[in-house]
Structures are given as C-alpha cells and as structure tokens.
Amino acid sequence: MKFLCMTGTLESSLNGAKMLFTADKLLSLMKxxxxxxxxxxxxxxxxxxxADGYDQFRVGFKLVK
Numbered sequence: 001m002k003f004l005c006m007t008g009t010l011e012s013s014l015n016g017a018k019m020l021f022t023a024d025k026l027l028s029l030m031k032x033x034x035x036x037x038x039x040x041x042x043x044x045x046x047x048x049x050x051a052d053g054y055d056q057f058r059v060g061f062k063l064v065k
Contacts, residue, residue: 020060
C-alpha cells in the first residue's frame, strides 16, 4: 500500500485547479521496466534516459470549471 501514499500540491486559480505530485515513483518504475526489457523497447529506454535529467519532475491533473 506504499504506492498509494503520495504528497502533492494544489494550485488554484479562477478557472480551476491543478493537482501535482512528484514523479519519483513513476520514474523509478520506468527505469526498472527499461532495465528488464533491455534492448527490446528503445522508446522506454529513451524516456528513462531523459527522465534522469529532471529534478522535481511533477505529474498531475488539471481541473477546469
């Protein structure tokens, strides 16, 4: 159940709100998938390589009225 616990931020505006979460768990999942697939999936390997360059990468939802 550790995967269900996430800390995020909420940004509100007149038009709606954004719920953003750090993507550390998502990036570690992508890295483990790319290491298991090896050379079979060059797309996942490229995404995992690009993700190494990001610090404080966030993913989330945009809610609009």
